[in-house]
Amino acid sequence: xxxxxxxxxxxxxxxxxxxxxxxxxxxxxxxxxxxxxxxxxxxxxxxxxxxxxxxxxxxxxxxxxxxxxxxxxxxxxxxxxxxxxxxxxxxxxxxxxxxxxxxxxxxxxxxxxxxxxxxxxxxxxxxxxxxxxxxxxxxxxxxxxxxxxxxxxxxxxxxxxxxxxxxxxxxxxxxxxxxxxxxxxxxxxxxxxxxxxxxxxxxxxxxxxxxxxxxxxxxxxxxxxxxxxxxxxxxxxxxxxxxxxxxxxxxxxxxxxxxxxxxxxxxxxxxxxxxxxxxxxxxxxxxxxxxxxxxxxxxxxxxxxxxxxxxxxxxxxxxxxxxxxxxxxxxxxxxxxxxxxxxxxxxxxxxxxxxxxxxxxxxxxxxxxxxxxxxxxxxxxxxxxxxxx
Amino acid sequence: xxxxxxxxxxxxxxxxxxxxxxxxxxxxxxxxxxxxxxxxxxxxxxxxxxxxxxxxxxxxxxxxxxxxxxxxxxxxxxxxxxxxxxxxxxxxxxxxxxxxxxxxxxxxxxxxxxxxxxxxxxxxxxxxxxxxxxxxxxxxxxxxxxxxxxxxxxxxxxxxxxxxxxxxxxxxxxxxxxxxxxxxxxxxxxxxxxxxxxxxxxxxxxxxxxxxxxxxxxx
Numbered sequence: 001x002x003x004x005x006x007x008x009x010x011x012x013x014x015x016x017x018x019x020x021x022x023x024x025x026x027x028x029x030x031x032x033x034x035x036x037x038x039x040x041x042x043x044x045x046x047x048x049x050x051x052x053x054x055x056x057x058x059x060x061x062x063x064x065x066x067x068x069x070x071x072x073x074x075x076x077x078x079x080x081x082x083x084x085x086x087x088x089x090x091x092x093x094x095x096x097x098x099x100x101x102x103x104x105x106x107x108x109x110x111x112x113x114x115x116x117x118x119x120x121x122x123x124x125x126x127x128x129x130x131x132x133x134x135x136x137x138x139x140x141x142x143x144x145x146x147x148x149x150x151x152x153x154x155x156x157x158x159x160x161x162x163x164x165x166x167x168x169x170x171x172x173x174x175x176x177x178x179x180x181x182x183x184x185x186x187x188x189x190x191x192x193x194x195x196x197x198x199x200x201x202x203x204x205x206x207x208x209x210x211x212x213x214x215x216x217x218x219x220x221x222x223x224x225x226x227x228x229x230x231x232x233x234x235x236x237x238x239x240x241x242x243x244x245x246x247x248x249x250x251x252x253x254x255x256x257x258x259x260x261x262x263x264x265x266x267x268x269x270x271x272x273x274x275x276x277x278x279x280x281x282x283x284x285x286x287x288x289x290x291x292x293x294x295x296x297x298x299x300x301x302x303x304x305x306x307x308x309x310x311x312x313x314x315x316x317x318x319x320x321x322x323x324x325x326x327x328x329x330x331x332x333x334x335x336x337x338x339x340x341x342x343x344x345x346x347x348x349x350x351x352x353x354x355x356x357x358x359x360x361x362x363x364x365x366x367x368x369x370x371x372x373x374x375x376x377x378x379x380x381x382x383x384x385x386x387x388x389x
Numbered sequence: 390x391x392x393x394x395x396x397x398x399x400x401x402x403x404x405x406x407x408x409x410x411x412x413x414x415x416x417x418x419x420x421x422x423x424x425x426x427x428x429x430x431x432x433x434x435x436x437x438x439x440x441x442x443x444x445x446x447x448x449x450x451x452x453x454x455x456x457x458x459x460x461x462x463x464x465x466x467x468x469x470x471x472x473x474x475x476x477x478x479x480x481x482x483x484x485x486x487x488x489x490x491x492x493x494x495x496x497x498x499x500x501x502x503x504x505x506x507x508x509x510x511x512x513x514x515x516x517x518x519x520x521x522x523x524x525x526x527x528x529x530x531x532x533x534x535x536x537x538x539x540x541x542x543x544x545x546x547x548x549x550x551x552x553x554x555x556x557x558x559x560x561x562x563x564x565x566x567x568x569x570x571x572x573x574x575x576x577x578x579x580x581x582x583x584x585x586x587x588x589x590x591x592x593x594x595x596x597x598x599x600x601x602x603x604x605x606x607x608x
Contacts, residue, residue: 020425020439023543026536037535038425038443059544386541 052380109267247381
């Protein structure tokens with residue numbers, strides 16, 4: 001019996017169709033793609049962070065990801081299973097492309113309708129868990145700030161700056177290359193994994209479903225999420241919290257295979273129990289989104305005031321490394337704290353930021369890192385773009 | 390029987406040198422290119438592996454590009470005359486095409502007098518110039534800007550590079566057959582590949598218009 005795990009075999013594979021054009025080595029953030037121009041390429045799974053950037057950028061479609069589509073179809077056909085599904089924020093604004101709709105069309109309602117037609121028993125939404133994540137990460141940031149300010153009762157909290165922890169590719173990169181930085185990472189799980197744990201505990205309990213008979217499926221813009229759900233520690237519910245991850249591309253294929261007329265589907269809402277969310281969750285899928293959502297939470301909690309204008313536009317943009325300072329009044333301490341934040345989009349740009357933190361030179365309090373350029377909207381599981389320029 | 394004796398210089402030294410260089414690099418490029426596209430390990434093995442074969446392909450491509458460019462710079466008037474010749478299509482050229490220069494047995498009729506290059510060679514000249522430009526314009530981006538070009542554009546370059554290569558290889562195979570093997574015209578081989586001279590009688594027959602424009606040199 002084979003004992004190989006995804007840690008050994010990886011999520012991403014380069015097939016024999018590789019034309020050795022060497023384009024993928026330039027997009028790989030960790031140098032995990034091996035091979036010279038003219039030489040068929042391969043992946044070093046020890047350093048691969050499963051982000052799939054090589055896959056979506058391969059000119060010849062020669063790179064593939066491990067698929068759980070057949071297992072999901074089997075679960076849907078098994079009447080003894082309660083199959084629930086969550087969809088990440090970035091999926092709904094990309095899925096339409098696979099059906100010829102304009103880039104960026106929000107097909108959230110049609111997506112929910114299609115998932116019900118496919119036979120999912122409950123159609124929830126990752127945005128619910130994204131809200132939880134931001135409350136966790138935002139609160140954790142506040143506690144770390146309190147520790148820095150010497151407030152009693154917070155001495156055991158983690159150090160500043162705090163890094164975000166939603167992106168599994170970034171997490172593996174930090175684990176592989178900078179283990180010393182791990183105490184700086186938020187201890188919050190990603191929205192996908194929070195959702196998985198809640199689905200098989202709280203939701204299962206509320207629905208009267210035995211979690212052993214529940215199959216939790218996640219639709220993600222990300223190939224690294226397939227690796228994340230398979231991590232041995234992701235069993236908080238006593239079961240594997242998320243059983244299968246399928247990508248936006250794979251969902252489109254399943255919908256097409258089922259003969260569903262996606263474009264003409266009526267809009268439907270997600271199921272209510274763990275399917276509702278705020279606008280803060282929606283912006284998770286783009287670079288700066290987690291930061292902006294966390295600042296909204298931190299600002300309201302620390303200042304004790306409601307925000308009149310919720311946008312923190314200073315953290316928006318597409319530059320690989322951005323920084324901003326946000327003045328947050330801390331009501332309990334009677335001071336105004338300038339919170340220095342940094343947003344990194346593209347793991348290949350994070351090294352200097354980390355090295356500054358480890359050397360004690362960093363001025364930041366909170367750092368968001370997303371592996372894929374532009375954030376999850378450009379993840380390795382998204383529709384493959386064919387622009388010539 | 391013709392009374393024409395002696396030889397005429399058809400291809401100068403630099404032209405022949407350029408042709409040799411282009412031929413050698415073309416063979417290297419075609420061989421390694423076929424090896425890459427069809428994933429033939431044996432061909433890569435000849436060069437010490439795929440990566441080395443790729444290096445040979447790329448640097449042969451540099452010579453393939455720079456060689457003719459230097460030739461044109463150093464022989465601009467000669468090249469201009471060549472371009473002028475192959476760009477000129479008269480009724481005699483269409484007449485050659487109608488009879489396919491007498492190469493096809495069932496196409497009967499008189500072959501009209503031809504320039505230094507017959508209509509078929511003129512067409513080949515156009516094909517090689519356009520084909521080489523396309524190979525250069527797609528090949529160098531595939532090498533030098535492979536990391537920054539959009540994937541779709543890179544795939545487009547590979548497709549153009551492949552199909553133009555197929556057309557060029559077939560065209561050059563036909564060119565080799567007619568210039569080196571076919572009994573009617575294989576004397577051309579020695580002219581281009583060796584001393585540049587060709588029998589005056591043959592030239593007067595195959596390239597009558599050009600031959601009539603030449604001046605006799607007494608030695």
